[in-house]
Amino acid sequence: MEMEGQLWRRCEEKLALTTVESTDRRRIYFQALASARALIVNPSTSEETISHVLETLVRSLQVKCDLFLVLHIFKLLSDIALHRQHFLHTVTDIIRPYTVVEENASQLNAHVLSMLFRIAESDRSLLSTTLELREDLALSFCFSPSVTVRVWFLLNVDKFHIHPRLLVTLLLGFMKDPYPSVRRAALCVLASLSKFTDIEGHGLIAECYDCAVELFLDIYEFVRSAAVRAVSKLGEILGALGSEMDSAGWFDILFVQLCSMVRDMSMEVRNEAFVALGKVRLVAEDLLLQSLSKKVLGITKEKKIVGQSSTKEYELPVSGAAGVFVHGLEDEFYKVRSSACNSLGMLTAFSDQFASGALTLLMDMLYDDSTVVRLQTLETMHHMAMCDRLRVQETHIHMFTDCLMDTSFLIRYQVRKIFRLMKLTVPEMFTSLIRGLLTNLETYPQDEDDICSVLFNTGRSHGNFAVSFLKEVAHEIEPSCDGDLKFDRARVTALLVLALSAPLQHKEHFCTIPRRIFLYAIPLIGRISRILGDQLDQEALFTYLSHCSGSFNFAATELSSREDKFIDPWVKEVCVATSFDEHQQKLTTSHEEETDAVKVILKTVAESWPLIHSGCTGEVLKTLRVCKEELTTIVVDSPESISMLAFTSRYIRVIQLIAEACENFLPSKKVRFVRMERLNLLLEKLEASLRELRYRFLGLTIKEELHVLELMLFSCAMRLSKVEICCHQTTLKRMRGMISHVEILCGEGSTEPSIFVKELQKLFSQAGTFNDESSSDPFLFKRSLGFFSLKQVEIHGRFKHIKADIDVPDNDSENPLTFISGLPVGVSLQISLYNIVSEDRLWLKMAVGEYTQYVFLDLFLFDGCDEVRRTTFTVPLYRTPKVISFVLKACIGRECLFDDVDFVKGQPGPKHELAFLCKEKEVFLLNGGS
């Protein structure tokens, strides 16, 4: 309070100064205003002071001072209104007189008005009640001699109540303004108008249109690009207004006029022009065809489009459209190429012939340098396929399959999306398409699901081709002479998927595909049904396979090849009765088996607690080691099981650490000399491992989570029960957080917390808040340790393991990257993330000796879905040491958001502790400067 008063007094003094030299006065004034502003925006400033400030400001407004200061005073007034709601109306009343325009609207008027607009954002009623934004006021802004005011008016034109017709008239005038920024603003307003659909306004809009077309010749490129946008918009409105016959001709005129801008020298203008071309809603075929060829076509030679708007007669040569898309696709800037691609696709809807010509041009764009353009091209083609305009020829197929080799996941995905819709006319096309997909599978195994799904689709829609193709490759599926069934290979799975897709649509193919192929597919049923996902469920698939493979004596007639019949209950019954039943069950239950095996191991682990308690650490560690080895013998294939094993092995590791740590807390028989650092280190390791357990697995059940939390609490309690170990405050804070989390979980799951947890809860409630370091009693914690007992964790087994991979291609100690000490060095990293959800905050930690640098990983940079995300990007390491060579350790960590303990304050980097998702990757760097 005192501070505040003092500050304000000093401020007031300065504002009252009148005797000082004018230049000096201005400076002092500014200082005073700055401190006044500080008072205003500070929420704890008292109301009293604020009203003083307000009074003084109003007083100084009345004294004539220079405009610059007045603007600042107004700024402060609006700050008061915005920060102190109840002053809002007072301030509004004070500043409203300044909106009254005397002769010509000045910058001050505009300034005050825009402040009022801002204030009005918080109170909607303000504008309508206190301000009359009538046309006469608008006009006075229009005719202001100040360019700034005119531009301001145009930017805020929607706030004024101007009749649309008057507005258009005004804009028409503004388009002739000597200042380009005003012209542009007028064009922008014009382009954003959309309500002129009345026929009477037609003439006015046509006039605006003509005026905008004239601005195509403007000297300033930003005016030209705004003009293109306005013309596109107005053209659309005018086209909509005209009659059916008229509008066709009108759109042709619009098209040719826009075409005249695609050869502009400014990239922005060209881009605008192409964007606008794509929006034309109807174009004559000859015009479109002409736009694909730079040479003037025979049919369009001398031809002219004649049209009439209400103001003007047009006569434009068709040759004006010559080759616009050729130019667009050849453009130097990827933005223009991409817009041209998109527009080309949009226009294919009007003509089949144009579509096939456009496709020829688009094929070349598949090899473009820019990923954006390639992606846009594929999207365009997909759009064409959706509109049934994609006529792919045999020569095109290899270009598509080349794209499947692209490093970008999105591009490959988009190509396959087109494949799903593609109509293949000859078997050669089919063959090369399938071969392309198979190569794709070999190069990028992660695409397997999508590839198989495409194979399934394509096979179904082109059954004949599929059958003949399968005949060619049948030998690949067959077991080789040494009896090695290569079923585990992705390629074989893919071929099997193709094989079983063929007869689905055409049942005559049953006989043409060797029955044993279907038999081969049966063991892979889980995998295949996962791949096909929504298209065929596992049961139906099994029925279908059993039927096709002829394992059962079904009458072929009773089985329709339609999918929905497969789930027929009768068929199901038969299935269950078959000898394959067990096999199938085994497949589906394999996960449970694995879970059982893991449970056995976990039981062993839990049983070791009494041994730990009794101090037989050596034996316990041996047992745990064996348990770990046993884990490796469990064979798994599903990702869930792999995650489960990862969880279990980490869990065992935690218990190992606990066992080692516990040794130090037991009432020992022998006197032990333990160095504190060792215990500290051990506890740190334990905490890190627990963090991994908690933050690296998705889908933990409440019981699992409670168990992990209890272990964490235990490790914290261990830490607190040793006087010698510091960081009590942080640990206490963390424990409190965990205990409340446990409470929440128990409330949800209606599970009772263990005795140990209850004891801790009691401890915390008794001791209040442990605000003081001294208030925490290590002996209390030591006592609580006695209540802990390790129970068997009830594992459920449906985890998702969060992990990450970092790789630095072509880098090892033999091939180091070069750097120049003192200058930043870019390190190119290939990062794969597994099971990361979009809310996660990930950090890349780069450590060089003592120096650590954190880089936030924006998930937008990654391709792919939650399961797998990948990217390659270059990270700068800013502080390179002055050495000949060094090793950079890179690691990815997930921020532990549950931990509300601040990790590092005031530094760029994570706000919470990190759970590291991968091993540290070593990057070797060599000084290139020396």
Place this chain on the structure above:
Amino acid sequence: MAIECLVLGAGQEVGKSCVIVSIGGKRIMFDCGMHMGYLDHRRYPDFSLISESGDFDKALTCVIITHFHLDHVGALTYFTEVCGYHGPIYMTYPTKALAPLMLEDFRKVMVDRRGEEEQFTNDQIMECMKKVTAVDLKQTVQVDKDLQIRAYYAGHVLGAAMFYAKVGDSAIVYTGDYNMTPDRHLGAAQIDRLQLDLLITESTYATTIRDSKYGREREFLKAVHKCVSGGGKVLIPTFALGRAQELCILLDDYWERMNLKIPIYFSAGLTIQANMYYKMLIGWTSQKVKDTYATHNAFDFKHVCSFDRSFINAPGPCVLFATPGMISGGFSLEVFKRWAPSEMNLIALPGYCVAGTVGHKLMSGKPTKIDLDKDTQIDVRCQIHQMSFSPHTDAKGIMDLVKFLSPKHVILVHGEKPKMATLKGRIQTELGIKCYDPANNETVHIPSTTYVKIDATQAFIRNCLIPNPELLKSSLEGNSDIGCTNTMSLPLPHLRDEKVAEGILVMEKTKKARAVHQTELLPMLGMVENKLQLAYCCPVNMSSLEHFRSHELNEQSSLSVGDPSSSMKMLLSSDQCSWLRLLLLKLSHSLAEGTNIQQFPDHLQLESFRISVCSNATCPYKFKEDVHASAALFFCCSWLIGDEKLAWRIISVMKDWNSSTAPRQPTS
């Protein structure tokens, strides 16, 4: 002031580009090239036409070189060192870096290989380059007080530029060679929309229209791939700078994409050095190269290895870039001799070949045998692939540029005569721009824009810069109150063509003319404003006023001019006011709604029109016939000339009362 354009070279031909442009007393030489087809005096432009005396320093203001090709820069050393020009020379940075390489290479070929007499020495080349001022793109250079020049990106080759020159109000652009479509390593030409009197443009491909470059690239790659996959060798004869880099980027990309392992060779010589320049001058390359060079310099070719002579006979497929481009001799000819006899091999010719060279023979129909000289004859069994990877713009590009710049005149140079004539016709008919195609040593005179400089007052300028409020207001005012209530009836104001700067041009003695705003004129001339006022004394039948009854009374009135105030003081009767009120009532009854007549004690007023009762029997504004009329009350009306229409409307209304009630018609 006229612009004079003397074409010393490249007039209706390709070679020795050299154009002298005189604008406003300044003479600029654009390009100073040599003709590669001649060995005699025709090789250089005829410099004697510039100055008889040979004092070029006086005759020329500056020399501007657009790019480093010999047909644009080849004669420069000769001109400066032999002819003795010492004035300023301008070119872009890359041109300054690369031009000496080209000149030196040419000198070596001339002297060492052909054994010609030396025209200039290496030292002279260096001496000449010292006089060069390097300029950057879009940098405005003030050559002297009046002459400004500016370079714009032209594509074509590294460092090629178009030059804009401006003297006073006249401005021209000389394009040099340019390319309107980007290629693999260079961008498209880029220029602002300028106000030009003259555009001098190249017209190498005056009638050709090229289609998509992708198709051309595809064919080239297909041919090369087919050859190397068949185990053949590919020879690509190119110039060291330009096409070689472009094709190499293309091949390198393709090799990467197709994962080919076949070596691509660059024959040593200029090329290695040239590649280095390309790597350094990234700022002058295309957007794509600029965007990516931080991670990968497009000129760091992955698959390119340097060549060793022993590789010529080594077995296995390969691709070789060799100089010179037209197989006119040197290394490319040597390799050609070895590789041409095998069907497996391919010769890919990327561009234009001058008549007489082996390249030209290969391009004009597939020969089976080529005679190199009297003794050697080569069997040509290999495949030939022709490409049109030209760095010149095509006809459409020229038209596009001309259309974009819309100059007042166009001069075509650097092309073949018949084709230029066709293009000239197109420019004149399609774009309506005057076009010329002068031959060598011809001069074209074109008129240029001349602006008369005048002063302008502040008020005038301010008035020009704001939208014309008077016009807008007057068109809006009449209906602004209606506008709010009944907007549909709002008449559309037309202000499109009315909005011009209004002012008065004043020519003071011995001073410059200056534009002033209307309001400033009188104080400036020290005059008092005189207003022209018109007056008419209108008789109105009293009874018609009093009772709105008809009485027969009708008098003929006439118009007179003079001082209206003379009758004002004469007050006839006490009911003068009531007469006026009656008149007002009646007038507002008869006139259209919305006219707001103001009433004053002694007169009525609408705009500048005022009416008062006239008691002067000999009022000068009465017509003689009217004087005798009885029972008529006279109203003196006066108005300014601006409101004449309004005045006559009211007077006719007033008279109508008389005539409508009177059977007697006016007598005159």
